Amino acid sequence: MNGDVLLDIQGLEKHFGDNQVLRGITTQIRKGEVVAIIGPSGCGKSTFLRSLNLLEEPTGGKIFFEGTEITGSGVDVNHIRRKIGMVFQQFNLFPHLTIKRNITLAPVKLGIMGKEEANRRAEELLQRVGLPDKADAYPAQLSGGQKQRIAIARAMAMNPDVMLFDEPTSALDPEMVGEVLEIMRELALTGMTMVVVTHEMGFAREVASRAIFIDEGVIKEDDRPSVFFSQAKNERLKDFLSKVL
Amino acid sequence: MTFGERFSLNFIEKNRYQYLVSGIENTLLITVVAAAIGIVLGFLIAIIRSTHDTTGHLKILNAICKLYLTVIRGTPTTVQLLIVYFVIFSSISRPMLSAFIAFGLNSAAYVAEIVRSGIMSIDPGQNEAGRSLGLSYPQTMAFVIIPQAFKNVLPALTNEFIVLLKETSICIAISLRDLTYGTQLISSQTYDYMFPLLAGAAIYLVIVVFLTWVFGKLERSLRKNER
Numbered sequence: 001m002n003g004d005v006l007l008d009i010q011g012l013e014k015h016f017g018d019n020q021v022l023r024g025i026t027t028q029i030r031k032g033e034v035v036a037i038i039g040p041s042g043c044g045k046s047t048f049l050r051s052l053n054l055l056e057e058p059t060g061g062k063i064f065f066e067g068t069e070i071t072g073s074g075v076d077v078n079h080i081r082r083k084i085g086m087v088f089q090q091f092n093l094f095p096h097l098t099i100k101r102n103i104t105l106a107p108v109k110l111g112i113m114g115k116e117e118a119n120r121r122a123e124e125l126l127q128r129v130g131l132p133d134k135a136d137a138y139p140a141q142l143s144g145g146q147k148q149r150i151a152i153a154r155a156m157a158m159n160p161d162v163m164l165f166d167e168p169t170s171a172l173d174p175e176m177v178g179e180v181l182e183i184m185r186e187l188a189l190t191g192m193t194m195v196v197v198t199h200e201m202g203f204a205r206e207v208a209s210r211a212i213f214i215d216e217g218v219i220k221e222d223d224r225p226s227v228f229f230s231q232a233k234n235e236r237l238k239d240f241l242s243k244v245l
Numbered sequence: 246m247t248f249g250e251r252f253s254l255n256f257i258e259k260n261r262y263q264y265l266v267s268g269i270e271n272t273l274l275i276t277v278v279a280a281a282i283g284i285v286l287g288f289l290i291a292i293i294r295s296t297h298d299t300t301g302h303l304k305i306l307n308a309i310c311k312l313y314l315t316v317i318r319g320t321p322t323t324v325q326l327l328i329v330y331f332v333i334f335s336s337i338s339r340p341m342l343s344a345f346i347a348f349g350l351n352s353a354a355y356v357a358e359i360v361r362s363g364i365m366s367i368d369p370g371q372n373e374a375g376r377s378l379g380l381s382y383p384q385t386m387a388f389v390i391i392p393q394a395f396k397n398v399l400p401a402l403t404n405e406f407i408v409l410l411k412e413t414s415i416c417i418a419i420s421l422r423d424l425t426y427g428t429q430l431i432s433s434q435t436y437d438y439m440f441p442l443l444a445g446a447a448i449y450l451v452i453v454v455f456l457t458w459v460f461g462k463l464e465r466s467l468r469k470n471e472r
Contacts, residue, residue: 081378081379085378086377090368092371092373093374094371096392109384
């Protein structure tokens with residue numbers, strides 16, 4: 001299943017004023033991969049993830065998505081983002097819209113689907129995330145775990161080629177983490193390409209096909225989880241894992 | 246004179262109540278037109294200003310808007326009305342048109358800052374969620390940010406329109422026959438100030454209470470779904 005390079009990241013840099021957060025990150029994400037990104041807080045892992053769909057504008061380096069450079073000028077960012085789904089730590093559901101309209105808003109307004117087709121797709125996705133009875137509810141009526149499952153469905157509605165997860169379980173009460181990870185696990189089984197910034201080491205170990213350790217704005221370790229977690233070479237990673245495992 | 250006689254003198258004789266009726270019509274018309282201008286122009290300014298504040302774009306438009314807000318908010322409404330009527334439209338003498346424009350432009354400045362505060366109060370994550378789905382900045386504004394911002398600022402907007410309604414009473418400065426001027430026209434014929442002025446005040450009060458009720462209802466229906 002692993003095949004073509006979906007995201008090709010070359011020497012990615014990001015400065016916030018004088019503060020350099022990313023100091024040259026080079027890696028490739030291939031189709032079908034599930035990449036877990038791990039690192040201490042403030043290491044730049046979220047910034048890295050948010051650069052992939054240009055929510056953060058890189059200040060150096062290049063990103064190619066499906067062969068097209070997206071960091072160049074004259075690129076239609078909105079068009080590229082349609083193919084890159086994103087799930088946020090704080091869910092960011094639209095509180096003024098029903099769950100169904102949260103899911104159908106983008107496909108309908110962007111003219112990708114008609115209203116009826118989008119509604120059917122929404123029902124199908126709600127079924128998939130186990131919340132078929134919530135179509136007409138509003139986000140405020142849901143628990144955190146349910147909100148995040150809806151957020152995943154909303155991103156899926158665009159039929160993205162890759163899904164980015166920015167600490168998807170960090171804002172959840174402990175008893176709700178499992179239900180979200182379960183949906184992500186199922187998503188991974190369907191072959192969806194996923195890049196997941198996470199503190200859930202269990203998830204990274206069991207579901208990810210690759211784990212990346214980012215520290216001080218660079219990739220310090222990049223390996224299969226079986227090697228990554230048990231035979232870490234980098235001292236910082238060993239130290240980090242000893243604290244979180 | 247008995248109460249009944251004074252009432253009759255001020256309102257019934259020679260159909261003097263008509264001064265109040267046509268006054269109400271003019272007052273409401275000015276308020277509605279000015280509010281419409283205020284909403285359209287105010288939202289436009291608010292969007293320009295908040296787009297500049299969040300993205301750094303639209304520098305020149307933002308500077309124009311800021312100058313506009315400074316001038317409008319820094320000068321008395323009465324003076325603005327007098328300038329529009331006696332200076333800008335001096336040659337054509339159109340009091341109603343002058344009132345529409347003066348109050349509309351004035352209200353826009355206040356609506357703009359109210360709406361801008363509403364837009365800026367929306368969590369940046371909402372914008373990011375919209376953009377991450379491929380919606381453009383204007384689409385995200387229209388479908389995600391503005392509807393939420395509008396809901397949040399509705400109480401402040403209600404207040405602004407109540408102030409606007411009452412402020413139209415300064416139309417007396419350009420001899421426009423609004424409600425307040427109507428009471429004075431009656432007084433000038435009956436030499437009675439108390440009855441016409443109390444009647445005028447009561448009418449303003451009733452309109453304001455009604456407006457407050459309508460907006461309150463709208464607000465509740467918009468909030469209904471967020472529990």
